[in-house]
Amino acid sequence: MKPIKVGLLGLGTVGTGVVRIVEGHQTDLQSQVGSPIVIEKVLVQNKSKARSISIDPAKLTEDAWDVIHHPDIDVIVEVMGGIETTRTYILEALARGKHVVTANKDLMALHGPEILAAAQENRCDVLYEASVAGGIPIIRTLIEGFSSDRITKIMGIVNGTTNYILTKMSQEGAAYADVLKEAQDLGYAEADPTSDVEGLDAARKMTILATLGFRANVALEDVDVKGISAISREDILYAKRLGYEVKLLGIAERQDDYISVGVQPTMVKTSHPIASVNGVYNAVYVYGEAVGETMFYGPGAGELPTATSVVADLVAVVKNLKLGVNGKQELLAYKEKKLKTDEQIASKYFILLHVADRAGVLAQITQAFAEHEVSLESVVQQPNPNIPEAEIIIITHDASKAAANRVLNSFERMDVVKTVKSVYRVEG
Amino acid sequence: MKPIKVGLLGLGTVGTGVVRIVEGHQTDLQSQVGSPIVIEKVLVQNKSKARSISIDPAKLTEDAWDVIHHPDIDVIVEVMGGIETTRTYILEALARGKHVVTANKDLMALHGPEILAAAQENRCDVLYEASVAGGIPIIRTLIEGFSSDRITKIMGIVNGTTNYILTKMSQEGAAYADVLKEAQDLGYAEADPTSDVEGLDAARKMTILATLGFRANVALEDVDVKGISAISREDILYAKRLGYEVKLLGIAERQDDYISVGVQPTMVKTSHPIASVNGVYNAVYVYGEAVGETMFYGPGAGELPTATSVVADLVAVVKNLKLGVNGKQELLAYKEKKLKTDEQIASKYFILLHVADRAGVLAQITQAFAEHEVSLESVVQQPNPNIPEAEIIIITHDASKAAANRVLNSFERMDVVKTVKSVYRVEG
Incomplete structure (x- = not known):
């Protein structure tokens, strides 16, 4: 029943939620992982700031290395945000064999592969459930x-x-x-x-x-x-x-x-x-x-919802610790990335045009779609008393992004099209 | 890269889906678990029945013990349904150290604690994601x-x-x-x-x-x-x-x-x-x-959605096998069960009454709610040309199930209430 010691980087909204859940749900957490979970050290910007939770002042520090280099800390929970400094902290924590839970979408989006590789190299877990869609696992x-x-x-x-x-x-x-x-x-x-x-x-x-x-x-x-x-x-x-x-x-x-x-x-x-x-x-x-x-x-956000995901990750790290299987998650990105070209990206489109209000215009417009092989699901021409032109609303069938762009470009050369007012992708 | 061998109990709708996914997604599955996954033996009711998938006839058997006692099989996937016979099969598989994936809600609802205890005793996994809500994890x-x-x-x-x-x-x-x-x-x-x-x-x-x-x-x-x-x-x-x-x-x-x-x-x-x-x-x-x-x-159901969950469980068992941590999931039911009484169960209610169409009835009805301390959110009395009586629609505020029942019972002794037509719990 040796306690698992956690270092917390950041005590803003999410960090406060993490403290609340770890303390408030301690009995349930212990029942699941078999050990107390203790927040040992917390990096803050200003130790003397008033806070909505009570926390032992001796646990607070303004020096990140007090947390990252702390010999008893098993897991670093990063909820401070930011990119470059935070990346340095996390890589250093991993180099010291500390597991990492992070809520940092910016960091994972920009440096995810590097961080996950460093985790694997050091046989550490890096979990990041809270980085996307807050409380949704x-x-x-x-x-x-x-x-x-x-x-x-x-x-x-x-x-x-x-x-x-x-x-x-x-x-x-x-x-x-x-x-x-x-x-x-x-x-x-x-x-x-x-x-x-x-x-x-x-x-x-x-x-x-x-x-x-x-x-x-x-x-x-x-x-x-x-x-x-x-x-x-x-x-x-x-x-x-x-x-x-x-x-x-x-x-x-x-x-x-x-x-x-x-x-x-x-x-x-x-x-x-x-x-x-x-x-x-x-x-x-x-x-x-x-x-x-x-x-x-x-x-998708908020103190306690996001902290729920952070602490669920913490529970997973601790369970892995007990089983001795941290860092064994194989890298998931085993496929070569191949990006679609604009010719391959297909969707329906909604297009709103302001056009000259005279005979033959609709025929010219629909002809432009036909020339670029974009077929139409619906076309509505209607008067709009607020503008001098007529309005045409078009919904296409599935068309490639490239073809849709060719149609839109062709409108620029057409006198009758006054404005391409709006273009939306359509789903469902 | 020793293949993981799977024994399948049942080749109905879900079993067929499991075969399709294991074969169709084999490359992806191997990339994740590091070994081929092979369906080695399949229990069927009738070996000569025509099937929508092609499967080596030598793999089919009408004798469950051919699957459960097969020395090379690591994991039993149970998609045959049923309760007592299936329970015997699963307990025997666990006693032989084979992991179990099951889609059987009836079995898990009735014998879940016994099966999970047997799994823990034999250091085996029992996973059952497909037993509830098909494809939803x-x-x-x-x-x-x-x-x-x-x-x-x-x-x-x-x-x-x-x-x-x-x-x-x-x-x-x-x-x-x-x-x-x-x-x-x-x-x-x-x-x-x-x-x-x-x-x-x-x-x-x-x-x-x-x-x-x-x-x-x-x-x-x-x-x-x-x-x-x-x-x-x-x-x-x-x-x-x-x-x-x-x-x-x-x-x-x-x-x-x-x-x-x-x-x-x-x-x-x-x-x-x-x-x-x-x-x-x-x-x-x-x-x-x-x-x-x-x-x-x-x-919530269907061949491939349910099979998705079954095979996801299979992947989890195989990952545990690779790490040597099967059967380490602690039993989750660590809390003593305490059931609410009807006095403690609270909700809003919708109640539709047919009542005598005369003066003072509404007062009598609402008085009955007041006596049992059930407060009302809305009351609508309206004529219904299809019936000789008047109709009263009541939505209560939160009330205990016991209090709601006391009100409903009191209506039986009231001449003016002809029929308690409908009673619904209300949410949202």
Whole structure:
């Protein structure tokens, strides 16, 4: 019953949650792992800061090496965030044979392969369930639950801030800028919201999910990213009329071992399970060749949800310690990465055009699609009293991204097309 | 690279799926576990039966002991179903040191503790992910994903047949008997549908989920069961008008270590994520003190979805074999089981009454609730041209099951109450 000693890097929101759960659930944790779990040392920025939890001041330090070099500490829990410094800390911890649990999506998206290789070399565990979709155990699910299957598609609402904004825009008909402001006031969005609203945060999480799902090292630069800042109220209104919700989806797809990963605003058919994931909630939809459609739903952030995943990883590390099998997880990325070209990436598209309001225009437009072999599911031309032009709303059948771009480029050379107002990927 | 040899008990729907996945995904499986996985021997009822897969006839046997006593077989995969004979086979396999993967909910619900104890005694793995909710990795999620949390509620749509019937009744306004007939014609319901429609199948699955979620050995007889055969079109219509869907929910709850488990038709607020789980799909909603609301959605049955879970368990057994750590999973049921009394089980109720259509009746009815300290959320009295009486629809606030029963019993002594037409638990 020798206690397992944990070093905590960071005592912000998630770190506080980790302390709360390790202390509050100690009896249950001990029943599972057979030893007490003790938080031995905690790296903080300022030892004298007031905190919402009571913690022995002797455990706090402002020097990371007090934690990482502590001889009695078995496991480092990293919840401080950041990239370069944190990477140094984690590699040093691994070099000293300490296991690592991290909630750091940025680090894992950028340096995952290096860190996992260092873990294997030092026979250490590195677990990172909390790095994607907070409280949803999606990383375990991809590694273990679907170990037997060939996953062909992962679609994720993996950023709560943007889902909150889009939900509000959809439910209240509000404008993007107003809802963003409100989200900032409520603390759901950062003062500088760029990383969330431009899709970068989601792209990092999709890098991790695609790597696990497809067993190939997907890199952040492989992800095609578009954010939500250009979404208008009208787009959402038109989407709803046609039976869609606009969601910021991370979409990773595989076909014949060729993969693509993108993050973009997407119109999702309301009957699709991911369309009704609202507010700050996250969800990951996984399609496997054998299992078919599955979806995993839960809180994507927050003190206790994220800490739940961190401490579940800690329990897994301790169980491995007891069995003497840390660091035995084989590297999962055993497949060579082959990226799809734009000719191979296919989806349906929603396209909203403002066009000259005169005879023959619709024929010219549809001819452009035909020339590039993009077939159409539906075409609606309608007057819009707010603009001098006519409006055309087109939903295509599955078309390659390359072909869709060729059509859109051809509009630039057509006098009758005044504006390509919106282009969305369509799912479901 | 010595191959891992598997003995398969049963070559019906799921067994066929297991063969397909093990053969079709062999390269991927080998990349993960480091050895070929070979299905060495298969128990069938009739060796000469025509099959949809090609399999070496020399591997087939009609004698279970050819599989269980086979000296080279490391793992037994049991997908034959049944209880007593199967229990004998599995205990014998464990006594011979063979690991077991089973999809058998009946067996695990009735004899789980005995089988898991035998596994531990013989240092063998017994894994049973496929026994609940087919392709959804919910057992792993409860054991590992939420190891750090205290789960307080599990609500499951864990029977696809009844969910198909209720979905059709809701979407098409059809009657129970007609939809059941249609489900039987489509192969979604058995010729004798009792086990599904009376809630017994769901009760067995809830026994397994509650045991895992609450870490206490819940027995089948602890589950209070009511099926769907008495649900009328009118009930569903009224539910929809009030913003609810009727679902057959398994509900397991814990409060201060006292637990209750029931399966019953429940009115679920349409805004609740489980309300939109339709058709033959399954979903398990899990509420944890720390993580909050989560839900896991996917196919609950079918050849390949169920086989996905079986083969994922097989991969886990083989990984444990490589590490030499089989049978080291500590028994999870470390908590003493304490069942809630009817005084402790609380929920909202929907009650539909046919009452005498005269002055003062509503006062008498509401007085009965007040006497038993059940407070009301809403009361609607309305004429119904199809009946001579008046109709009263009541939704209560949270009330104990005992108090609700006292109210219902008091109606039997009241002349003005002609019929207690329907009573539903209400969630969301």
